[in-house]
Amino acid sequence: MDVLTGGTKFSRQQTSLGASLEELAGISTISTGSQTGKPVIRGLSGSRVRVLDDGAAMDYQQYGVRHGPNVDPFPSERIEVVRGAASVQYGSDALGGAVNVIPNSLPDAVNSDPFLQGETLGEFSSNNNELVGGLHLNGATGRWGFTGTIIRRSAGNMKAPDVPTFQESNDTSAPKFSGELDHTDYDQLNGSFGIGYKTNFGQISGENTRWQNNHNFLLPNGRGLGQNLENISLQIERDLDLGNYFKLNPQFTYSQNLRQSNPGGANAEPRNELPDEGFANLDILLNSYTAKTDLQHPAVGPFSGTVGIEYKYKNQDTRGDEPLVPSATIQNMAAFVFEQAEINNLTFSFGARLDARSQEAEPNADLNLPDENAGETNDVLRQSYMEFSGSLGATYQFFEEFTIATNIGRGFRAPSLFNLHVDGVHGGIAAYQVGNPYLDSERSFNTDLSLRWRSKNVQAKATVYRNAIDNYMFLVNTGEFAGSNNDGPPILEFVQGNARLVGANADITAQILPWLQLSGTFETVNGQNVDEDISEVDDLPLLPPTKLSGKVKVMRSSIGEFENAFVSMGVQYASSKEAAGRYEPFWQFGNAPQFSDFGVASTDAYTLFNAMVGAEISLWDRPIALQLSGNNLFNNAYRDFLDTYKGYALSPGRNISFRVKVLFNIL
Template sequence: VLSSEEVQSNRAASLGETINVLPGVRNFSTGSGIGKPVIRGLTSNRVLVLSNGQRVESQQWGDEHGPQVEAGEAQRIEVIRGPASVLYGSDAIGGVVNVVTRPLPDAIGRGAFLGGRILGSYSTGNEQPDGTLTVEGANEGFGFRGSFTGRTSDDVRTPAGELFNSGGRTINGSGSVGHRGGWGSAHLLYSHREERIEIHEDPAEEPGATPFQRIGADRVQVGANLPAGASHFDVELGFERNRRREFEEEASDQVALGLLSRTYTTDIRLHHTPVRGVAGIIGVAGLRNAFEKFGEETLIPEHAYNSAGFYVFEQAELGRWNLSVGARYDYRRLAVEDDAELGVVAQRRTYNSVTGNLGALYRVAEPVALVLNLGRGYRSPTAFDLFSNGVHEGTVRFERGDSTLANETSINADLAVRVQGRQVTAEVGVFANSIDNFIFPDPSGQIDPESGFEIFDITQGDARLTGFETAVEYHAAPFLHLRGTADYTRGQNTTADAPLPFIPPFRATYTVRLEGDRESWLRNPYLSVGGESNARQTRLDVEDFSPDGYTLVHLAGGFALPVGERIVALDLQLRNAFDKEYANFLSRYKRYALDPGRNLIVRVSTEF
């Protein structure tokens, strides 16, 4: 879990970059504006992104299609590493990222109030102002909140110079109302997001290219918590509209590729009262996604799919043991429309899946515990996997789908040792994830005569991912804190006997933090020195490329100062303090562009 303080400390333009600090989690980036979470080597449709528990559909089958979620407004970001299909269904085969905002306030037992928070920051690395204003209030059981975030950025600066056409702009607004009483609680949330993201092309091939994307996302969530005796129901209804437009040049208003999806979600969960010491959830979930296309280019046919799932998840405490078990059944029906240009005829496809998990935590002795999890996950093939038949500019390939693809299924095992003491908190874990029917693009050796791109056939095989993660935090003294993490993932296509592409190399991070007196006139002063070391990836797919390994140094400091009746916090960060030249292995620009150089971030925040 990334706490509220950690979310703001690592706040970035993309969700992937914000959570990149967690062990086992990386950022698959297209510049600074597009960042997709990578969990244990898996991303896109294998990592499910949620906003307050609501599934986010953002055409994530595209490498350059990032999730439209504002991490800067989150109270916390929850990350599940490993399959979580029992609770979330398809696509959670690699893990889950849930961006959670603060609960709505209420004034039960106190007077009505109105307050809020304001945060502003500026980054020198791309001349990016960034700010969030939140206003909230309550009267008895009624509460409301409104929030607005805006940021704009110029071209990214690297140690070798600026990356032409790499800026962006984001506007995000949300409003929510709710009521809490003896009958339960209910809430309504609406958010709107607009992004404009410039794409930096290889200057050796297209030196003056100015492609960009415009993405708009609207999200509505209606929820209720209803007591039923000692049990209670959670009901969540959601709607999302995601409209993506891609343009080939700055001056053009002609949409090259247009994608529109509408998603409807339903989740009903009964949290039942313990029965002989066993408590848990019984739930049903429904999903409908309808897809339309527009613009000059076409890549996949118009389609819609409907899904339904039923699941049970139970937990029990037995002495030193905490045991959990879960099971789920899912049904999905895909309806595809005629598309003469792609050579697709109208057809239907159905998919079924049974998933489950077993978990055990054994408290060896305070403060040590052993944790074992076994899980089965799945992912249904997307319309892109099944029916794509054309040039995909995002991957610079001609990609050809296969309508006979089956569900991906996985068996995952995790084993970890946890220590939670007063001075030391640590976790060391290993994992193995075996995936059957793993979907991947296979080079055909043929060239599309019109585009000149190589043709890749979407096919299936088996894959295996193994690795470890560790995190240690040592509070050496009230003023001195040490933290370190390390993670490694090894991915192998066992059918082709070749490494999987885009598997991040070994990484280690380390931080020393000094904290001052919290009660002095200068409150909560701190200073930290940290860094990260990334190895060079030596296990490469035949189509892949690996930059050199590198080490970066980061500095940070800050304090809070009373100003009248308010407390104003000032934080400074210096990222890549020595202006190191490097390219991250998971950057889609790595063949022709460096990652950002030295970046000073100044952040000011207060509550009112």
């Protein structure tokens, strides 16, 4: 597990979760402008990586390539990244890893005098003229403690390098759009509030979070598709000390996710045309209820750990003129155990989880789902799954600095409603998508081996892994087009086969001198289709290119009035990457009649140069952190392979950001 917290989190956090994690080894992001960034862990993403809010699974329609996690990094205290199969902890959708966003902790209300303190955040980014303002407060009195955060983000259009377009150069590799990209603006208003009460037997607490993103997507025809995304979560939990080293942690979470979208294609409308009342063209509301209880027990022989149960109920209500996916209910019951033992220099852990899942879709003639009242067969409306997850891990410390670790994990992913029943035009990606109600669960067998070195001046880690996934779900471009005259978007449909991913990632940080630090990361992954029944594709889709980065950081403890000052220079290299044929999203660009004049699905290698300078200063007895950063300093024209605009536009050009954080005390 890697963790972002403190000053590191402050310097790396971006608008999107994916971009905030991208500097970690083995982590990439699927981006659509700066407002959308979906984490990619060891080549897996979307519904194969579970994003959590303080341990509770988030549902944000992650099946879509452009649907990023509905979470703002600023209101969190720490972000944890778990690589490899995490289904034993989090169930379905975590067979590739998990990202847990942990909110600001409640202050200790018993062992302190009453107080109120906080921090403000201000930021400006030049590329899209983004303005950010945030406020965080926390305080305590008696046995009560509270914390609250609000942050506002407003951004104009993104700017790519201003190079000749296809229309100007007649070069098929040139982008259709360059310079300022219309319809890439957005506004966000996000916040959280938590309150807790300390008893003699533990703490009871509640937290409410809200995230809203109102934005546009630039479509290949130049029109803007407007969307409104909202996510609300309410979580109540109790830490109960039962004595004799037993601790009980019951938790209840309610979440609501709303997706509203205007039509796509030639009928696309920007976000200012979203209806103020009633339903949008595409309008999906998902309510989720999760009850979870885990019991931490004292040592039994060499083992200590946790056992627990979890129940989840989801209700999806599909509204609007464009259904895309049906209304449905999903229920999931799970029991789990996780144990760990330390024997001399060996740490051994194991976990097991059993999930029983059932789901039922409502009949919908627009989605070719049968009408039970008409006597049509209904076997495609109901699915049930019984899945086992397990993990084994061992860590051996040869000496104080050097450790070797290995893990074996079995994970699963149940087919989503989208995988099973989607049937219609998905405007945001310019495609007509078709589900398969007979899909089986994906099941993975993951193994990895890590070498770790930690000394006073050097921290390094290198990992190799292999992940075999049965029943991998492919969304294949059939080569056909919707519409009576084949003039509509390409038709994509789901099929299944077996897949294998093999890769490695490494990172190192070396304190060469008290004032000089060197660091670097490396990542490579090779994903292959190994199913003979699917002969038209070799590589898996949405895999990151091989990446290598390096950074030089010069630090001074004080320079005049400034403290903890630093300057860093970094370079990022990404190799060229070939698209996975008709299994790659946006393959149609450069490979289909409607897009034959422009666009690419594969990308060339590129190198970017970045820099950052930061320091702290105290004014009026208030600590102030300052940071000035520059990304893509030389304004290189490039396409990132996981940028969903790559088919018709370049990735972002130069961006200069200024960020300030002010700490203060009121009481």
